[in-house]
Amino acid sequence: MHLTASWIRALALLVLAAATGALLVLAACYLYLAPQLPAAVAIREVEYQIPLRIYTADGKLIAEYGEKRREPITYDEIPPLFVKAILAAEDERFFEHPGVDPKGLLRAAVELVRYQEIRSGGSTITMQVARNFFLDREQRFLRKFNEIVLAIQIERILSKEEILELYLNKIYLGHRAYGAEAASQVYYGKPIGDLTLAQLAMIAGLPKAPSAYNPITNPERARLRRNWILYRMEETGAITKEQMETARQAPVTARYHAASPEVEGAYMGEIARIAAQDLVDKDVYTEGVRIFTTLNSDRQNAAVTALRQGLHDYDERHGYRGPLAQVKTDDLPDPGWPRPQDTEAAPAEDEPEPELAKAVAPDDHQEIDQDRAAWVARFRDQPAYGPLHTAVVTALRERQAAVLLADGNQAVIEWDDIKWARPALRKGYMGEAPNNAGDVLKVGDVIYVRPVGQDDNARWRLAQLPRAQSAIVSLDPDTGAVEALQGGYSFYASKFNRATQARRQVGSAFKPFVYTAALENGFTPATIINDAPVVFDSSELEEAWRPTGSSERFYGPTRLREALYRSLNLVSIRILRQVGIGQTMNTLNHFGLPTERFQRDLSLALGSASLTPLELAGAYAIFANGGYRVTPYFLERIEDKNGKVLWKAPRVEKCEAPCALVRDDDQVAESTPDTDDDGKPVQPPPVKAPRVEDEDIIWLMNSILHDVVERGTGRDARRLGRGDLHGKTGTTNDQVDAWFSGFSPSLVATVWVGFDSPATLGWGEYGGRAALPIWIDYMGKALNGVPEQHPPQPSGIVSVRIDPDSGLQARPDNPDAIFEYFRQNNVPELESPHSSDGRTPEQIF
Numbered sequence: 001m002h003l004t005a006s007w008i009r010a011l012a013l014l015v016l017a018a019a020t021g022a023l024l025v026l027a028a029c030y031l032y033l034a035p036q037l038p039a040a041v042a043i044r045e046v047e048y049q050i051p052l053r054i055y056t057a058d059g060k061l062i063a064e065y066g067e068k069r070r071e072p073i074t075y076d077e078i079p080p081l082f083v084k085a086i087l088a089a090e091d092e093r094f095f096e097h098p099g100v101d102p103k104g105l106l107r108a109a110v111e112l113v114r115y116q117e118i119r120s121g122g123s124t125i126t127m128q129v130a131r132n133f134f135l136d137r138e139q140r141f142l143r144k145f146n147e148i149v150l151a152i153q154i155e156r157i158l159s160k161e162e163i164l165e166l167y168l169n170k171i172y173l174g175h176r177a178y179g180a181e182a183a184s185q186v187y188y189g190k191p192i193g194d195l196t197l198a199q200l201a202m203i204a205g206l207p208k209a210p211s212a213y214n215p216i217t218n219p220e221r222a223r224l225r226r227n228w229i230l231y232r233m234e235e236t237g238a239i240t241k242e243q244m245e246t247a248r249q250a251p252v253t254a255r256y257h258a259a260s261p262e263v264e265g266a267y268m269g270e271i272a273r274i275a276a277q278d279l280v281d282k283d284v285y286t287e288g289v290r291i292f293t294t295l296n297s298d299r300q301n302a303a304v305t306a307l308r309q310g311l312h313d314y315d316e317r318h319g320y321r322g323p324l325a326q327v328k329t330d331d332l333p334d335p336g337w338p339r340p341q342d343t344e345a346a347p348a349e350d351e352p353e354p355e356l357a358k359a360v361a362p363d364d365h366q367e368i369d370q371d372r373a374a375w376v377a378r379f380r381d382q383p384a385y386g387p388l389h390t391a392v393v394t395a396l397r398e399r400q401a402a403v404l405l406a407d408g409n410q411a412v413i414e415w416d417d418i419k420w421a422r423p424a425l426r427k428g429y430m431g432e433a434p435n436n437a438g439d440v441l442k443v444g445d446v447i448y449v450r451p452v453g454q455d456d457n458a459r460w461r462l463a464q465l466p467r468a469q470s471a472i473v474s475l476d477p478d479t480g481a482v483e484a485l486q487g488g489y490s491f492y493a494s495k496f497n498r499a500t501q502a503r504r505q506v507g508s509a510f511k512p513f514v515y516t517a518a519l520e521n522g523f524t525p526a527t528i529i530n531d532a533p534v535v536f537d538s539s540e541l542e543e544a545w546r547p548t549g550s551s552e553r554f555y556g557p558t559r560l561r562e563a564l565y566r567s568l569n570l571v572s573i574r575i576l577r578q579v580g581i582g583q584t585m586n587t588l589n590h591f592g593l594p595t596e597r598f599q600r601d602l603s604l605a606l607g608s609a610s611l612t613p614l615e616l617a618g619a620y621a622i623f624a625n626g627g628y629r630v631t632p633y634f635l636e637r638i639e640d641k642n643g644k645v646l647w648k649a650p651r652v653e654k655c656e657a658p659c660a661l662v663r664d665d666d667q668v669a670e671s672t673p674d675t676d677d678d679g680k681p682v683q684p685p686p687v688k689a690p691r692v693e694d695e696d697i698i699w700l701m702n703s704i705l706h707d708v709v710e711r712g713t714g715r716d717a718r719r720l721g722r723g724d725l726h727g728k729t730g731t732t733n734d735q736v737d738a739w740f741s742g743f744s745p746s747l748v749a750t751v752w753v754g755f756d757s758p759a760t761l762g763w764g765e766y767g768g769r770a771a772l773p774i775w776i777d778y779m780g781k782a783l784n785g786v787p788e789q790h791p792p793q794p795s796g797i798v799s800v801r802i803d804p805d806s807g808l809q810a811r812p813d814n815p816d817a818i819f820e821y822f823r824q825n826n827v828p829e830l831e832s833p834h835s836s837d838g839r840t841p842e843q844i845f
Contacts, residue, residue: 048072048169049178050288050641052276054269056295057481057636063269064259066285071181075165079193082180083164084238085204089229091125092236094164099126099155100148125167126151128207132170173203174210175256187215189257197243198250201229215254223252263297264304264386266491267499268482271634280638280646288641294481294634294649302781303472303484307751308386310774311466311489312450314753318762319424319431321464323445327378327392333371335394335410338402344409346451346458372408379446380406385490388448388463396443398436403449403460413437413449417461428762465489469756470771471498471613472778473632474749477621479652480630480689482614483747484782496756503597503610504754507767508567508713509730509739510607512701513619515564517587518575519697525561525704526807526820526828529571532556536602547573547606559807561704561820565712567729569606576605590692591619592629607730616741617750623702623726624743626791627693628654645674648683655688696796696823702726703821705742713768714740720780724788727775729767734760738770745789747782751775797821803831 051066087094123131130150154163173183183203184192195203205213205225215222227248234244272291276284375392382390384406391403391411399415421440423431434440440462441447450463466489474484487497496502518527531554536545547569555568563571576584581600588595598609611619618632630652638647674682705726708714713729727742736758741750753770754761761770801810801817808831810817822828 048288049286051286052273052284052289052291054265054272054291054293056263056265056297056300057292057483058297059292060262060297061259062261062263062265062293062295063273064261065269065273067176068178068286069176069182069186069259070169070178071185072169072179073165073181073192075161077193078165078168078180079195079200081197081238082192082195082200082204084233084236085201085229086125086164086168086207088232088236088238089204090128090207092232094125095160097124099151100124123147124151126154126163129163129167129170130154132167171207172210173206174214175216185260186257187254189260196247196250197239198226198230198247199253201233201247202226202252202254205229215252216256219252219254222254263295263300265293265295265300265485267487267497268293268295268300268485268634270491270495270497271485271500275635276638279635282640282646289646290639290641290643292636292639294476294483294636295485296483299474299484299778299782300486303474303749303778304386304486306774306777306781307470307472307486308489309777310751310753310770311468311470312463313773314468314761314765314770315464315466316420318428320421320440320462321424323441323447324382324390325379325446326442327375327444327446329375329444332374332378335369335371335375335404337395337397338410338412344405344407344411346411346453346460369408372404372410375404376406376408382406382446383492384448385465385493387450388465389450389460391447391449391460393441393443393445393447396437396441398438401437401441401462403447405449411449411460413460413462417452417459421462428760465493467755468753468761469494469498470751470753470774471502472749472751472774473499473613473617474747474778474782475617475621475630475632477624477630477743477746477748478628478654480618480621480632481636482632482634484749484778485614485634494756498752498756499613501612502752502756503612504737504752504758505608505732506611506616506739507607507730507732507737508569508572509616509728509741509750509767510609510611511564511567511572511605512623512705512728513588513591513593514572514576514579514584514605515560515704516591516693516697516701517579517584518560519700520587520694521579521583522826523560523575523579524807524820524822524826524828525559525700526802526822527560528557528807529560529563529574530556531558531563531568531571534570534573545602547602557805559804561707564704564728565707565710567708567713572605573602576602590629591622592631592692593619607732613750613752616739617748620727620741620743620750621748622693623698623705624745624748625654625689627691627695627698628689629692630689631687645682648674650684651686652689653686654691656691659688659690695794699791699794699797700821700823702791709742713766714742714772716768716772717742717776717779720776720783722783722788724790725779729772731766735762735765735770736760738765738767740767740771740775742775742779744779744783744786745791746786747779749775749778749782751778793821796824798824798827800827802828806831 048070049068050070050072051064051068053064054062056062127147130147169179172178173180175186177183177186180203181192183206184190184195187203188195188199202215202222205222212218213222213225230244230247233239234241272293276289276291280289282289375394379390379392384390390406393401394404395402401413401418403411403413405411415437418437418440419434422433425431448463448465449460451458452461453459469488471488472484472486473482475481476483485499487499488494533554534547555566558568558571581604584604585595585600593611594615598604614632618630621630622628633649636649637645639645705728708728709717709725714727717725717727722744724744725742727740730739730741731737736754738753738761739751743749751771751774753774799819799821802808802820803810803814804816804818808828811831811833814831
């Protein structure tokens with residue numbers, strides 16, 4: 001008995017000595033390591049890597065850029081059930097231990113001795129925070145000691161809730177998602193507060209191994225991990241057994257959700273992304289920078305929809321080019337003709353669907369019928385752009401086609417949405433019109449379909465990716481703010497921004513500038529110019545130049561007003577020749593046009609100059625705003641992640657020329673009180689918009705451009721039912737480029753249609769047919785609810801009765817007289833009672 005007591009006492013002393021030794025070793029390690037480690041207090045100044053986000057002026061997301069998707073949230077925003085799920089999975093005793101859990105470390109040590117390798121690190125959540133913020137991830141014993149030291153320090157500085165908030169905002173959870181909120185958006189497309197218990201448990205299972213337990217790439221392993229976490233939650237009393245059983249039965253519903261833009265504006269997003277790097281002194285991709293562009297979300301949506309519809313209309317006029325691919329169907333099960341309850345209704349086409357939201361992940365189809373999944377596997381890699389959805393033809397009837405969409409749903413295409421598809425032949429020709437669906441489609445054809453119609457009339461239509469391209473840009477004429485911009489059918493099909501980068505000949509859309517030069521130099525809307533053939537023969541020309549019009553008709557002596565709304569080429573040439581190229585170039589410079597790129601010859605009158613749609617829209621803004629030159633701009637402001645303004649667009653102020661470009665320094669300082677961290681104003685000095693054209697001349701030009709819409713080449717725009725629209729069509733030789741540029745006093749819009757590699761659009765594809773419908777569709781929506789505006793007639797303009805044939809002031813007894821507008825000092829002479837028309841030889845020839 002005495003011996004036994006001695007052994008017990010000796011063993012106790014040995015254990016005490018060992019514990020004391022261990023404590024001394026730990027204390028020594030702490031004293032040695034602590035000075036070498038980063039200061040744990042720095043964790044209070046942690047900066048998360050947050051991606052760059054770009055918005056419309058009214059705050060709708062356009063695009064997101066950055067390697068990491070992160071949405072930091074506060075502890076109060078974290079669902080309590082998710083906290084319990086994380087603790088059940090990662091650190092059950094988190095709220096009890098001081099940052100280090102001796103039980104966990106002992107378990108890790110036993111596993112190391114038993115298996116001769118590290119099986120679990122015994123890390124607490126606090127230790128993981130220490131590693132994630134301060135250390136590398138290499139598994140070494142020294143790093144583990146560093147984790148322990150830092151964890152103890154962190155627990156002295158932060159509350160448990162603060163530590164958990166840091167952890168749940170920092171951890172990597174797969175698919176570029178950092179933090180719980182980002183993971184919720186990536187896997188389920190909604191905030192973490194909206195997730196079910198099963199979904200919360202699924203995300204809680206990711207920190208241990210984001211790849212191995214990923215519900216997209218490894219759904220079965222993820223399901224097992226989720227169910228284990230649910231079991232642990234029930235075991236710890238976090239949930240009831242009934243809740244556990246219900247959640248364990250839930251299917252795996254995770255799929256990849258890319259960043260979800262609210263507005264289709266990727267072309268503007270790219271402009272903003274590039275511009276921001278020069279405007280702010282930050283890493284725009286990691287510091288949570290937010291850019292607010294000038295886009296109006298409603299007008300942007302209208303522009304994208306109108307452009308795509310216009311291209312599809314053009315494309316359908318030129319025939320069907322066949323399926324994207326043909327898949328072998330002999331070994332596939334027959335999915336049968338879709339039952340009404342199984343068909344997918346087409347979405348309404350009111351607003352364009354942001355393309356990134358349609359991204360199809362490999363596991364999107366795991367819940368659909370096995371037979372349909374086999375079909376989908378054959379074609380789901382085909383890309384989809386804009387409103388186009390990929391589908392495969394599964395069955396045909398005489399006037400119908402059954403298709404299976406890439407999301408696994410079925411649909412039926414009716415004959416009215418198939419019959420347009422005459423086969424496209426070479427050189428723009430088309431084959432015979434089809435008589436039944438089998439003339440167009442075959443089972444196994446992989447095709448595009450697109451939604452058309454509204455509400456109950458929404459349906460699927462056979463489609464194809466248009467080969468022609470288009471661009472539209474729309475400005476506020478008073479400031480130059482770009483309110484809508486689309487540089488092509490789809491940014492993801494082609495990143496080339498035709499709105500800002502494509503220099504194309506503008507054709508007759510250029511004529512208003514030539515006519516403005518004429519009005520500056522003594523011409524009036526009633527000046528008579530002869531519309532008749534003319535030949536130019538010069539030693540500078542390889543052969544004689546015989547310019548022609550778009551038709552074989554010649555109108556003879558024609559008033560300037562009529563010549564513009566009829567777009568008479570020969571009249572424009574004669575005007576330019578009489579005014580002179582030098583004088584005309586001066587006027588073009590007033591409009592801010594890049595004259596250094598223009599040919600200095602008479603072809604300028606026909607629009608041989610090459611401009612981008614943005615450049616043309618900026619010049620037309622001068623007509624719309626009464627004669628002031630504004631510079632188009634894209635960005636309203638840039639903010640940091642906390643909403644502090646880093647940069648703000650300068651104000652635009654109209655002024656009568658001559659005027660300085662900016663105010664003096666005192667006024668600038670007074671108008672820009674916000675400063676950056678270096679004390680510099682965040683808003684550049686105001687920009688002056690100088691008057692560059694006389695008010696009277698602009699008013700007369702707008703009167704003529706209004707006639708283009710009312711009775712000329714743009715008369716289709718009358719269907720908008722507005723009396724304040726103005727514009728001009730443009731078409732180049734062989735219908736290579738089609739344009740319409742027009743405006744109301746509150747909005748300018750320019751549309752171009754053509755091929756990227758210049759080629760004819762086809763016979764009859766003039767600006768009024770290819771481009772004008774896009775402009776009409778856009779302006780109809782963009783001006784909805786905007787009252788008509790009619791700028792008052794300037795005091796220097798008078799209305800006079802003229803003889804329509806001579807352009808001279810009519811005598812009171814002239815029964816054919818019409819009213820015309822003139823500047824007071826340009827009123828024509830009274831017609832002679834002894835002359836048949838009063839015209840001079842110069843006016844005729």
